[in-house]
Amino acid sequence: MSPCSAADDAPDGARRVLLRAATQRDHGWLEALIHEPEVAALFNTAPPGAAGPGRRRFIALDCGSGDPVGMVALQGSCLSYCVPPPLWGRGYGSGMVRMVIASLAPALGLEWLDACVLRHNARSCRVLENLGFQFAGLTTREWGALRVPMAALRYRRRIDAAH
Numbered sequence: 001m002s003p004c005s006a007a008d009d010a011p012d013g014a015r016r017v018l019l020r021a022a023t024q025r026d027h028g029w030l031e032a033l034i035h036e037p038e039v040a041a042l043f044n045t046a047p048p049g050a051a052g053p054g055r056r057r058f059i060a061l062d063c064g065s066g067d068p069v070g071m072v073a074l075q076g077s078c079l080s081y082c083v084p085p086p087l088w089g090r091g092y093g094s095g096m097v098r099m100v101i102a103s104l105a106p107a108l109g110l111e112w113l114d115a116c117v118l119r120h121n122a123r124s125c126r127v128l129e130n131l132g133f134q135f136a137g138l139t140t141r142e143w144g145a146l147r148v149p150m151a152a153l154r155y156r157r158r159i160d161a162a163h
């Protein structure tokens with residue numbers, strides 16, 4: 001099985017990606033990505049209260065070109081992700097979250113994935129809902145550099161053997 005084949009049957013619109021663990025060499029690219037103003041305004045940089053091991057970061061690579069197209073972070077079961085704004089709307093976000101569900105979360109032994117999204121972040125809500133996440137309630141959370149409580153939506157999805 002090729003590393004990308006888990007997403008071969010992705011629904012129309014989801015782009016095939018491969019996830020690999022981020023290394024020190026990715027640091028500059030990742031820092032530039034999460035400080036893009038459009039990303040920084042929405043990205044959940046530090047999910048608080050997450051149980052389990054420390055935060056792990058993964059780089060998403062386009063299966064065709066091998067170019068980096070996004071980042072996924074997991075802290076325990078808490079998922080966050082981002083795509084460079086020039087690449088938004090091409091299916092990379094959906095492809096990344098799909099690979100987390102299909103490959104990464106099972107490999108890490110996770111039974112659930114949790115995500116927290118600002119209420120006005122319609123793109124991210126769409127990605128999660130398309131991939132089977134269910135609304136799990138409202139919360140307030142300090143977000144990014146602003147350090148003011150903001151309304152956010154919690155989503156959950158069970159990870160099972162068959163996807």
Ligand SMILES: CC(C)(COP(=O)(O)OP(=O)(O)OC[C@H]1O[C@@H](n2cnc3c(N)ncnc32)[C@H](O)[C@@H]1OP(=O)(O)O)[C@@H](O)C(=O)NCCC(=O)NCCS
Nearest residue numbers: 042044080082083088089090091092093094122123124126
């Ligand atoms: C959320 C994010 C990862 C989505 O990445 P993406 O590559 O644009 O996602 P996709 O192209 O796979 O899917 C976007 C979906 O949103 C939909 N969409 C696009 N613009 C929209 C809008 N203004 N309102 C509602 N839905 C919208 C698209 O139609 C698509 O849904 P569909 O597949 O049902 O047609 C990206 O916007 C991002 O990096 N945002 C900043 C960080 C962030 O919000 N992270 C999530 C919280 S941690």
